[in-house]
Amino acid sequence: MSTGSAVFVDTSIAIARVIHSAETKRRIEARLRQYQLSTTGDVVRQEFKRRLLKEAVYLLNQFEKHKSYTAVSRHVVAYLPVQQLRKRNICLEMLTTIHEGASDEELTERAKRYLRTLVRFGLADFDQSVGHVIRASGCACARQPIVERARYKRYDFGTASCSEAPTCNVIEFIRQRQTECESILAKIRSMPREKKTAEIQNAESFIEKVLHDRACAQGLDPCLTVGDLLIALESVGIKDFYTMNGKESQYYCRVLDQSMIVRKKNPIHDDVVCSNSNTQWPDF
Amino acid sequence: MSYESVVDQGKTDATVLGKGEKFSAISDVQEARLTGYGSLDQQSGIDRQDRTTTARNEVHVESHGHQRSATPASHYALSRALDAAEYHTRKMIKACAEENLIELSNEGFALQDTLAVLWELRSIRGDDWADLLNIVQGALQKEEFERFSADHCSAINEIVVNHLRPGAANDDDIERSIGLLRRVGLDPWKGISGEIHTG
Secondary structure, eight states, rough: OOTTEEEOHHHHHHHHHHBHHHHHHHHHHHHTTTTSEEEEEHHHHHIIIIIHHHHHHHHHHHHHHHHHHHHHHHHHHHHGGGGGHHHHHHHHHHHOOOOOOOOOOHHHHHHHHHHHHHHHHHHHHHHHHHSEEOOOTHHHHSSSSEEEEEEETEEEEEOGGGGTTTTTOOHHHHHHHHHHHHHHHHHHOOOOOOOOOEEEEEEEHHHHHHOOOGGGGGGOOOOHHHHHHHHHHTTTTTTTTEEOOOHHHHHHHHTTEEEEEOOOOTTTTTTEEEEEOOOOOOOO | OOOSSSOOOOOOOOHHHSOOOOOOOHHHHHHHGGSSOOOSSSSSTTTGOOOOOTTOOEEEEEETTTTOOOOOHHHHHHHHHHHHHHHHHHHHHHHTTTOOOOHHHHHHHHHHHHHHHHTTTGTTTOHHHHHHHHHHHHTTTTTTTGGHHHHHHHHHHHHOOOOOOOOSSOOOHHHHHHHHHHTOOOOTTTOOBEEEEEE
């Protein structure tokens, strides 16, 4: 690792630092300690809100309805289908408890208190957990605070779409990153169709539209629809990109001449380090 | 809010346990009912002139959606438990400095027991305070106290002294406490962290 090094933390890592197992967290922290600076971006912050903290509110609502830790755990398994595996796993991870032997009543109260604290202070913790949050994207959704309207029940997250946020700066951000957008588009166009995931296809479509007419960018709700792309653009200039999901990031990292480090979900596995100097990376 | 140094300020243990706590005045009759709550170091009655009720220390609070009232006895028990919590954190700092791992671990367990007492009394201080206590308890779960560093001990002491002890916690107390835990490598979210392996 070079001195003066920095790493970009993507959403999956940011979420794992909160709700994954102690061993996974230990591995992530060990990786981050190798760098002088850990960074992330506003769009990551927005995804952290949208993916983790909204799930926390979902669980709070379920606790309000079922009033039982056991019942809520059963409900999540029964009603969140495997098609929504990521959401289901996040919920189940948040329902994991270290308070062994506690009654259902105590587990219920403790879970509600954890979730409420996470919703109220998760963003502050997110900001403190890295050395620097890159604000270049000007994502207005990320900057809207979460307001508690009723304890354990109602929370106002603000808008989650750029088109409804009057101060969104994504058009200017796209202008600043036009060269990178063109490079990414060229890369995507060169990919075989079967390699293009739905997210990659969305990114391709988005870049084509905004390169033709930048002004349309805000109306396309990019932080909601092409978050991976915006996060890649936020990370420009940071040599190492740390993620748990290499599927899309591998293409963006290649174009942006970044090394990609993939944290496997199971903590028994080591990080997969894909150096930008290596021509061959494993398949993700 | 002021923050005092977390290092030993030259007080004896007895002084730490006995002085400076503020709580509601109680009648002689009420005091007679307190025999079930063991004072850690002093006879009841000391500092009675100093007892006040602060704005942060309301008797009637809404806790976890329920309106509850706290008795003077429970206030007293809370006060004593907070004394004890501070005492144990100071002992942890001392044990750590002396590299006395047995003492460090024993004081860590004693602190956990005391935090459990505070948990039973959480309705006195309201939801935000109980939320903070819950976070601290979770962060200490499954920790090996023998491995605690001076930074760990100081952070826990600071949370107890500056954020749990003064009264009903505010946003700043919780945010700072989470930051303190993070800074020394204790996990504020341990209570909602899991093992769901799919790949």
